Amino acid sequence: MVTKIYSAALVGIGAQLITVEADVSQGLSQFTIVGLADTRIQEARERIRAAIKQTGFQYPYNFRITINLAPSDVRKEGTAYDLPIALAVLHKQLRLRGLDDVVVLGELALDGSVRPVRGVLAAARAALRAGKSTLVVPVENADEAALIVGLIVLPVSSLLACTAHFSGARMLQPHTKSNVRLQTINDRRAEVDFAEIIDNSFAKRALLIAATGGHHVVLCGPPGAGKTMLARACAGILPQLTLDESVEVTEIYSSAGLVAPEHVPLHEPPFRSPHHSASAAALIGSVHSRGSVTPGEITLSHRGILFLDELPEFARNVLEQLRQPLESGTIHLARSEHSVTLPAEFILIAAQNPCWCGYATDPTHHCTCTPQQRLLYQKKISGPLLDRIDLYCDVQHVDLKKFGSLNDAEKNSTVSSASLRDHVLRAREFARTRAEQRRISNEAQTFAIRAAEQLRLSARGYTRLLRVSRTIADLALHDVVGVAEVSEALQYRVPQNR
Structure with missing residues (x-):
């Protein structure tokens, strides 16, 4: 019987759902990962083997393990597949259940703890688009995943905690985004x-x-x-x-x-x-x-x-x-x-x-x-x-x-x-609430055309001149662009022969 666990792959700055398929059958001990996986995913075999043993579970020796990451024509990179692959390997042994509507992400340490990964927000969007209800992520990524409304976010700290939840032994508590500090990319x-x-x-x-x-x-x-x-x-x-x-x-x-x-x-x-x-x-x-x-x-x-x-x-x-x-x-x-x-x-x-x-x-x-x-x-x-x-x-x-x-x-x-x-802020709010997108008086329109001709502005330059004039009017909270706004905007234009 083939086990299926869902994960996600980064595509550009977005993500696409990936199905982690596992076939665990008796035979020569072998662990194979296919499906256009990069080197970091191939190395997951050793991380998963050590994590399973350190967690206290029986690693399936004398079993042939085949992992397929589908669709196979999408390249997969990174370490976020460690946890879903480990769950797929242990699925039959631990009788895990309730994974059909779940997307799983996480990198495994050798001791079985779960480390944060990148692209969780994109994966959460992909999970929601695909109609999934639950997202399992490392604890450190929980705030990020919780930004997407409509998903149940389950933060996990270890492989043991994750398997305990899906075996029914000890349930994880959904993450609630509260008191999230405002962050800046720089100071x-x-x-x-x-x-x-x-x-x-x-x-x-x-x-x-x-x-x-x-x-x-x-x-x-x-x-x-x-x-x-x-x-x-x-x-x-x-x-x-x-x-x-x-x-x-x-x-x-x-x-x-x-x-x-x-x-x-x-x-x-x-x-x-x-x-x-x-x-x-x-x-x-x-x-x-x-x-x-x-x-x-x-x-x-x-x-x-x-x-x-x-x-x-x-x-x-x-x-x-x-x-x-x-x-x-x-x-x-x-x-x-x-x-x-x-x-x-x-x-x-x-x-x-x-x-x-x-x-x-x-x-x-x-x-x-x-x-x-x-x-x-x-x-x-x-x-x-x-x-x-x-x-x-x-x-x-x-x-x-x-x-x-x-x-x-x-x-x-x-x-x-x-x-x-x-x-x-006041000018932007005024711009959102004014009746028309761009109103300009006849005198200002005539003045702008004459000035654009004298400065030899292109059609693009003329359009940008009017946009700047509109912004200046918004700063003054004026509904109509007048000659004064156009005059100020002209001070900032570059003549083509400069």
Whole structure:
């Protein structure tokens, strides 16, 4: 008689149910695992053998054990199959029951304890889609699994506890998600506050607009002007993720194995800042020949910020990979045998110097670059990529005399990140509740068209101009976009001949 236990395999950042079939029959002692399993799954034989013996059960020597992971055309990776395979081997010996509607995940230690695995949230979604009622996971993964409503989550600490439950000897208690701490992917909120940044009110305003409407920004200025500091401060004014967004981001990081089980769910928007030596695969992700997917920085920035410091220093072929995700909010990776679509709705904040030496726009330093060198440096960023940027902002050199010279009144008048975050929340709520998606006065429409013609904006650039104008109106709680909003939005547009 063939025993069937259900588990799950990661496919991209999602998961697919896998049937663990076991045939345990008398014959020469042999343990075979088939079904396109990787090396870690093949090594499970030794972990399972030791765990069964250490738990006190009789390992079935003089039996031929054949494990099939179905469907066989889906590649399986990782250690999450240890526990379901062990249950399948012990099923007949211990007379286990009630496993038909259960999905099991867990890595076994040699002493029989169960260790956490990655991708539990994706597996929980797959189990719910397949109509399963119960999910058995390691104790450390219980909070993560409990994010999916509609599943009974059974946390297990050992193989013994799991077999005791399904043999009826000692029942496990379903996990209830309570008092889950709000977690962050990093501690950027405490890192930089807008109240700590001197001057550059124009750049601060641009970042406020970007955070409200999800617009892309380029900060251009001399070295040491505070571009990186402004970008990191912007992360602090993004509101917390909604429940659905939190589950979505947590699933990405869990599937990629980039967040510890005790750090879920993730409620803060991610902030990613790859080095300019990053490859195209590191930025957009990669599909491996074995079918697994490694999310890139743009997917790991989903619902948050992707900060590219020293933008012109990135390889041109790497930057051009941003075109599709900046436009569509997704990235489709296609290879000869596999293809996958990954989410990529992020706010791009890029920082760059105006020239090779960095001082072309700094009145306190002499620029040593020739006009030709400045032009070549600016041309490292292609026109089609710049056309997808909503806000282009010059960051000015800060007078050193202002450091430490602000009096208490001036310090108190500086707007904090907490205040700006409340402003963003009010504007987003206003945008959700206003009657029409986009209303603009006739005067503003005429003004925008004339300005776009003079600046030689593309149709995409004109559309983005109107979107920024709409966001500015939302910040002011105005139903109708007027000339004032369009005028401010025009200050941030990049002429195509820049």
